[in-house]
Amino acid sequence: MTTSPDLRNETTPASGTPGDGPEPLATRGGESKRSIEQIALLLFITVPFVALLAAIPLAWGWGVSWLDLGLMVFMYYLGCHGITIGFHRYFTHGSFKAKRPLRIALAVMGSMAVEGPLVRWVADHRKHHKFSDAEGDPHSPWRFGEDLPSLMKGLWWAHIGWMFDEEQTSQEKYAPDLIKDPALRRISRDFVYWTILSLAIPPLVGGLVTMSWWGAFTAFFWGSLVRVALLHHVTWSINSICHAVGKRPFKSRDRSGNVWWLAVLSCGESWHNLHHADPTSARHGVMRGQVDSSARLIRWFEQAGWAYDVRWPTASRLASRRQDQDAPSKTESTETA
Incomplete structure (x- = not known):
C-alpha cells in the first residue's frame, strides 16, 4: 500500500520504456518519482508522525x-473503510459489484x-x-533475506522504505480498467484536492462548533494530523507485520x-x-x-x-483452503458476515 501525495500528471513516457510516447490517459501518480515528489512524501510521513508522537504528552x-x-x-474510519472496502476489496480485487454512486463514493x-492516488494504489x-x-x-519484508538483521531491514522496507523507490508500478499494465473510467481517472488525478479536503474538514468543524481558532487548531491536530499518522502506520503494518508474523490457518503461497490485535484498527484487513x-x-x-467491519458494511450495502x-x-471454499483439510471447521456462517 502506498502513501504518496504525488504532484505530477502522468503525461510522460513510462520509466524504462523509451520511445513509447506519452501515456494516452492522464492519472495522478506516474511510474517514477521526481525529487519534489519524494520531498512531499517525506513531509506527509514525518509531519503527522511527529504529531502522533506528541499526542500523548499533549493529551496529558x-x-x-x-x-x-x-x-x-x-x-x-471514513478513510479506513474507503481503503479497505473501496481501494482494496472493490477496485483491486473485485470482491463485489457496486452501483455507480457507491463506486464514486x-x-x-x-x-x-491520504494514501496515494487511486490508480497508483490499485x-x-x-x-x-x-x-x-x-x-x-514491491514491499515484501523478506526482500533482503531470512536472518534477523535482514528481516529487520526488510520490515523497514515493507513498512515505509519502498515508497521512496524511484521506480513505480506500470499503471497501464496493472490497472487498465480504472484508467479507462473517466470518473475514476479524474478522482485519481485530483488526489491533492481530496487530501486538502480531508485535512480541512476537522479544523473547519472544530472551529465552527467552538467558534474559536483554538478549537480549529486542536481539531486539526487530532482529527487531521494524528488521524492520518495512525491510519498510515496501521495500513503499512499490513504490508510489514502481517507478512512476517501471525497465524496461518489457510494455505497461501506467501507468508x-x-x-x-490490528483487526479493529485495520477494519478487518x-x-x-x-x-x-x-x-x-x-x-x-x-x-x-x-x-471484520469492512465485511459488515459490504453486507449492509448489499442489503440496501x-x-x-x-x-x-x-464453507466448501474455505475448507479447500485450510492447512489441515481434515480439521473441523471453525468458520462462521457466511450469512452472518
Whole structure:
C-alpha cells in the first residue's frame, strides 16, 4: 500500500520504456518519482508522525475534547473503510459489484485516507499479489533475506522504505480498467484536492462548533494530523507485520498471517492469511471472533441494493483452503458476515 501525495500528471513516457510516447490517459501518480515528489512524501510521513508522537504528552497536558476525539474517530474510519472496502476489496480485487454512486463514493473516501492516488494504489497492490513475498513484490519484508538483521531491514522496507523507490508500478499494465473510467481517472488525478479536503474538514468543524481558532487548531491536530499518522502506520503494518508474523490457518503461497490485535484498527484487513489464500473474498475475518467491519458494511450495502454479486466465502471454499483439510471447521456462517 502506498502513501504518496504525488504532484505530477502522468503525461510522460513510462520509466524504462523509451520511445513509447506519452501515456494516452492522464492519472495522478506516474511510474517514477521526481525529487519534489519524494520531498512531499517525506513531509506527509514525518509531519503527522511527529504529531502522533506528541499526542500523548499533549493529551496529558491539555486534555483532549470529545469533539476532537469524535472527529478523529469519524475521519479515521471514513478513510479506513474507503481503503479497505473501496481501494482494496472493490477496485483491486473485485470482491463485489457496486452501483455507480457507491463506486464514486468509495473512490473519494479512499482518496481521503491520504494514501496515494487511486490508480497508483490499485496498480501497486495488484503487483504485490502477483509476486507476493517473491522477487517483484514491491514491499515484501523478506526482500533482503531470512536472518534477523535482514528481516529487520526488510520490515523497514515493507513498512515505509519502498515508497521512496524511484521506480513505480506500470499503471497501464496493472490497472487498465480504472484508467479507462473517466470518473475514476479524474478522482485519481485530483488526489491533492481530496487530501486538502480531508485535512480541512476537522479544523473547519472544530472551529465552527467552538467558534474559536483554538478549537480549529486542536481539531486539526487530532482529527487531521494524528488521524492520518495512525491510519498510515496501521495500513503499512499490513504490508510489514502481517507478512512476517501471525497465524496461518489457510494455505497461501506467501507468508501472510493473521494479526488479531490490528483487526479493529485495520477494519478487518489484518486477517491477512485468508485474504492471500482467497484474494477475491469480500470477507477476510471468517473464523469465530474475527471482527471484520469492512465485511459488515459490504453486507449492509448489499442489503440496501447498492452492492451486488458479492463474493462471500462458502464453507466448501474455505475448507479447500485450510492447512489441515481434515480439521473441523471453525468458520462462521457466511450469512452472518
